[in-house]
Structure formats: C-alpha cells, structure tokens
Amino acid sequence: MSLSVHLFIKADTLFVRLTGELDHHTSMHLRDRINSLMDKFEIKNIIFNFRNLSFMDSSGIGVILGRYHQVKQKKGILVVCELNSMIEKIIQLSGLYKILVITKDEEQASNYLGVA
C-alpha cells in the first residue's frame, strides 16, 4: 500500500486528498508535490482531507507541521478533516489541534475558509 495524492486549487486554497498510507517514505513525495504547487501558485490556505488515509505515523505530523509554517507565513490557515480515531490520537498527542483547524469534512472546511 502506497500513498496516492490528489491535489487541486480553488481560489487561494490548496485541497490535498490522500489515499493510502502516510509514512516517512511517502511523506517525502507528498511534501515535494505540495511545495511545487506552492511555488507556482498563490496559495494561502491548505485543506488536508484524510478520509481515505488508512495509516499515518509521526512522519505525517512532520509534513503537516512543515506546511503549517508555510501557510502561517502567508497569514493563511491549515485545516485537516476526516480524521479516523487512530490519526486523531496521533494529532492529539502532537498538540497540533491547538494550532490547526479541525473540521468534520471537506465541505465544513471549505465553508470555514469561504471557498465553498
């Protein structure tokens, strides 16, 4: 099982839909894909959709945190949604829930950022 990454941009927000497993190996690929878009387009906010993500370890936290610092520089917001219980546990442990916005689904996230 690897990671498949589906990216699209709506207004100033990058949508990141992940399917598969996010570990150290796949996180490097994900980071490069996101960064190349961040370089080319005016992106302020990021929405991570973990609906089809079956596994994530601390490498995932590293990627999210890295992207958080990028959007923060642009005064943007990072939203994560569709967390399963295991991913929620790791995000809780990381303290990320204090600096990120967590929503139930992508629709809620879009509404929150006004890009629905």
Next chain:
Amino acid sequence: MKSKRNNYAEVIFDAISENEAFARIIVAGFVMPLDPTIDEINELKTIVSEAVTNSIIHAYENKGGKIKLIIESYINEITITVIDYGKGIEDLNRAKELFYTTKPEEERSGMGLTIMEIFADEFYISSKIGEGTIIKVKKYLHYANELYA
C-alpha cells in the same frame, strides 16, 4: 510464570524507506491469527513504523544498512524487537523527550519514541555509540477483555 512462546519470526531487510511499509505488513500479518482488534493492529503497525524509520534516518543517516525485526507471540502478548547496527544514540534521555529531534530540517516531529512508549505496554531501548540500537516493545492483546472475562 513465564508463558510459553507460540510463534517466532525474524526478518532482516535493507534500511531503505520503501521497507517501512514492508515492516508494517509483516507485523500485521504475524498478529492476524491472534485475532487482534483494529486498534491493536494499528498501534503495533505504528510502533514498528516509528522504530524502522528511526533506524533508516538516524542510525544509518539515509545511507542504508541492515535492520533486523523479530516478532514473538505468547498467549496474549506480542513482543517486537527492532535492531540496527548504525551509529547509536548519543543522549537517550534527550532522544526520549517529546518533540526533541536532531533533524528538524528534514521535518522530523521528534515524536517517534514517545509514540512507541505510549502505544506499547512495555518499552525498552538500549544503544551503544558506533554499534547500534535495540528497541523492544511488549504489547498485551485483548487486555481490556481479559480484565472482565
């Protein structure tokens, strides 16, 4: 009383990032006959993923090497041992601190050892500079059920 060992597996593989998923699959496959809960499988997968990733990134600094994974099962108990022959950890107490990492530039979160400690019922780590690191964790399966059985 020490319970009798039911099953044993030992796998040696290259310390390359592709093998993080491979190590998780080995562990998941090994515990499957013991009828673990989804949470138990996920916690074991996370533990082994963190340990193997540490060996690849820190012990061998992405230059490759060998990792030995040993899995043992007892009646209601799984033991996982991850051994590398890399550079070893200089300061174990600091390494165990939450969010401490020697590689922030690689976006490491510094959570690996803490996650392993939290998801395991018992956690041991020993390391020797220039010789390598051994991580051993024990996890009881169906522990909550047993209490009320």
